[in-house]
Amino acid sequence: MMRFPVLLTVVVALIVTAGVLLVGQAILQPDLPLIVEAGFSLDEITPNADGDTDIATFEYTITRTAKVSLLFEAEDGTVFVFREDEPRFADDYLVEFSGVVDGYTLPGEDIPGEVERRLIPDGVYTWRLIAEDVNSGEIEERSGTIAVRDADSPLPVISVFDISPPVFTPNQDSISDRVQVHVYLEKDADLQVYLLDDAGVRYPISARKEGRQPNEAGRHIFDYEGGVDLGADPPPDGTYTVVAVAQDAVGQRIRRTSQVTIAQGGKPRAEILRQAVGVDVVFEVWP
Numbered sequence: 001m002m003r004f005p006v007l008l009t010v011v012v013a014l015i016v017t018a019g020v021l022l023v024g025q026a027i028l029q030p031d032l033p034l035i036v037e038a039g040f041s042l043d044e045i046t047p048n049a050d051g052d053t054d055i056a057t058f059e060y061t062i063t064r065t066a067k068v069s070l071l072f073e074a075e076d077g078t079v080f081v082f083r084e085d086e087p088r089f090a091d092d093y094l095v096e097f098s099g100v101v102d103g104y105t106l107p108g109e110d111i112p113g114e115v116e117r118r119l120i121p122d123g124v125y126t127w128r129l130i131a132e133d134v135n136s137g138e139i140e141e142r143s144g145t146i147a148v149r150d151a152d153s154p155l156p157v158i159s160v161f162d163i164s165p166p167v168f169t170p171n172q173d174s175i176s177d178r179v180q181v182h183v184y185l186e187k188d189a190d191l192q193v194y195l196l197d198d199a200g201v202r203y204p205i206s207a208r209k210e211g212r213q214p215n216e217a218g219r220h221i222f223d224y225e226g227g228v229d230l231g232a233d234p235p236p237d238g239t240y241t242v243v244a245v246a247q248d249a250v251g252q253r254i255r256r257t258s259q260v261t262i263a264q265g266g267k268p269r270a271e272i273l274r275q276a277v278g279v280d281v282v283f284e285v286w287p
Contacts, residue, residue, distance in 0.1 A: 032063040033063065033140060034062060034064055034066060034131050034133055034138060034140040035060060035061070035062055035063075035129060035131050035140045035141075035142050036061040036062070036063060037059075037060065037061050037142075038058075038059070038060035038061075038129045038142040038144075039058070039059065039060075039142075039144060040056045040057070040058050040097070040127070040144065040146050041056050041057040041058075041059070042056040042057075042146070043145070043146060043147060044146065044147040044148070044149060045097070045098070045099055045146070045147075045148055045149075046148075046149050046150040046151070047098045047099040047100070047119060047148065047150075047151050047152065047250050048150050048151060048152040048250065049152060049249035049250050054098055054250070055096045055097065055098045056096075056097050056146065057094060057095070057096055057097070058070070058094070058095050058096075058097050058127075059092070059093065060092075060093050060129055060142070061091070061092045061093070062088055062090055062091070062093070062131050063090050064090050064133050064134075064135070065087070065088070065089050065090060065133070065134050066087075066088055066131040066132055066133050066134060067086065067087055067088075067132045067134060068083060068085075068086050068087075068088045068129070068130070068132075069081075069083055069084045069085055069086070069128075069129070069130045069131075070082045070083040070095075070127065070128070070129050070130075071084075071127070071130070072101065072120060072125040072126070072127050072128075072146075073125060073126045073128065074120070074121070074123055074125055075123060075124060080101040080102070080104065080120050080125075081101055081102045082097065082101045082102070083095075084102075085132075087134070088131075097146075098119075098250060098251055099119045099120055099148050099151055099250070100117050100118065100119055100120075100250060100251040100252060101117070101118065101119075101120055102116075102117065102118075103116045103117055103118050103253075104118055111155065111157060111254070112157065112158065112159060112161070112256060113157075113158055113244075113254050113255055113256035113257075114254065114255045114256070114257075115155065115252075115253075115254055116253040116254065116255050117247075117251055117252055117253040118155065118252050118253075119148075119151045119153050119250060119251075119252055120148055120151075121148070121151070121153065122148050122149055122150070122151055122153075123147070123148060124145060124146075124147045124148075125145065125146055125147070125148065126143055126144070126145055127143060127144055127145070127146055128141055128142075128143045129141065129142045129143070151250075152248070152249070152250050154186070154187055155186075155187075155248075155254060156185060156186065156188075156189035156246040156247065156248040156252060156253070156254055157185075157186040157187070157246075157254060158183055158184065158185060158186075158246050158254055158256045159184045159185075159186055160182060160183060160184035160219070161181070161182070161183055161244055161256045161258060162181070162182040163179060163180070163181050163182075163242055163258050163259075163260055164179070164180055164182070165179060166259070166260060166261065167260070167261040167262075167263055168226075168260065168261075168262065168263075169262075169263050169264040170225050170226030170227075170228045170234040170262065171228065171234075171264055172228055172229075177225055177228070178223060178225045179223075179224050179225075179260055180221055180222065180223055180224075181193050181205060181221070181222040181223075181224070181242060181244065182219070182220075182221055182222075183219070183220045183221075183222065183244055184218065184219050184220075185215075185216070185217045185218060185220065185246060186217060187217050187248060188215060188216055188217050188248065188249070189215060189217075189246040189247055189248040189249075190215050190246065190247045190248075191207075191214070191215050191220060191244070191245070192204075192243075192244070192245045193205045193207070193222045193242070193243065193244045193245075194243055195224070195235065195240040195241070195242060195243075195260070196240060196241040196242075196243050197235065197238070197240055197241075203224075203227075203235055203240075205222045205224040205242075206222065206223065206224075207220050207221065207222050207223075208221045208222070208223050226262065234262060235262055236262070237262050237263050237264070238261070238262060239259055239260070239261045239262075240259065240260055240261070240262065241258070241259060242257065242258045242259065242260050243255065243256070243257050244256045244257075
C-alpha cells in the first residue's frame with residue numbers, strides 16, 4: 001500500500017533535480033550568440049607575392065552547427081564571394097585570405113576560358129560573415145572592413161590553346177600516333193595539362209623541353225602518345241576532355257578545355273623482321 005507514494009516521491013524528486021540542473025546550467029552558461037567573435041588579423045593586405053602582408057588571417061567562432069558565408073562588398077556595391085553556405089560545426093575557425101575569391105569577370109572583359117579564382121580589385125571592402133543555424137534557421141552577421149592595395153591583378157591568361165590532331169591513334173603505326181597541345185601563357189604561372197575522362201580520371205600530359213622554363217610566360221608544347229612508347233596501354237578509345245589550368249603565385253586560376261578523340265589505340269602485337277641477306281633464288285639463261 002505504501003509503494004505508490006514512495007515511487008511518486010522518487011519521480012517528483014528526479015523531475016525537480018533535473019529542473020534545478022537545467023536552470024543552473026542556463027545560469028552558468030546562458031545561450032550564446034551564433035557568432036561569438038570574428039575578425040581579420042590585418043586592416044590591409046598587399047597581395048603581390050612579395051612576402052610582405054600578402055595574407056591576412058580571418059578567425060571566427062560559431063556556437064552551433066551552421067551554414068557560413070564570407071562575402072566582400074566593394075564601395076560600388078559589387079559583392080565578391082569567398083565562402084558561401086559552407087557547413088560548419090560549433091568550433092573556432094581560422095582561414096587565410098589573400099584577396100582571391102571565386103572567379104568573376106568585369107563588364108567588357110573577354111577572357112578565354114573559365115576564371116575559377118581571381119583577386120578582388122584594389123579598394124576598401126566591407127566583409128560580412130553570415131551564419132545560418134541549420135536547425136532553427138536563425139541568421140547572424142558580423143562585419144568589418146579590410147583594404148586591398150598593390151595587388152598583382154593581371155590574370156594568368158591562356159591566350160592560345162590548340163590541339164592537333166583532333167583524333168589520334170596511339171598504336172605505334174607511325175600514323176597520327178601522337179597529339180600535341182599548344183599553349184601560350186601571358187604571365188608566369190603553374191601550368192598543368194591533362195586528359196579527363198567521363199569518370200573524372202586524369203591522364204597527365206607532359207611538356208616538351210624546348211628551351212623555355214616550365215611555367216614561364218610564353219609558348220609551351222605538350223606531347224601525348226597515350227603511354228604506348230613507355231610500354232603502357234593507352235586510355236580506352238573514346239572522346240576525352242583536354243584541360244589546361246594555369247595558376248599564378250597569388251592563387252588566381254584560369255581553366256581552358258577542349259576535346260580529343262582516341263581511336264584504334266593499343267600496343268603493337270606484331271613485329272616486322274628485317275629481310276635476310278643472301279641469294280635464295282638463282283635464274284639461269286638457257287640458249
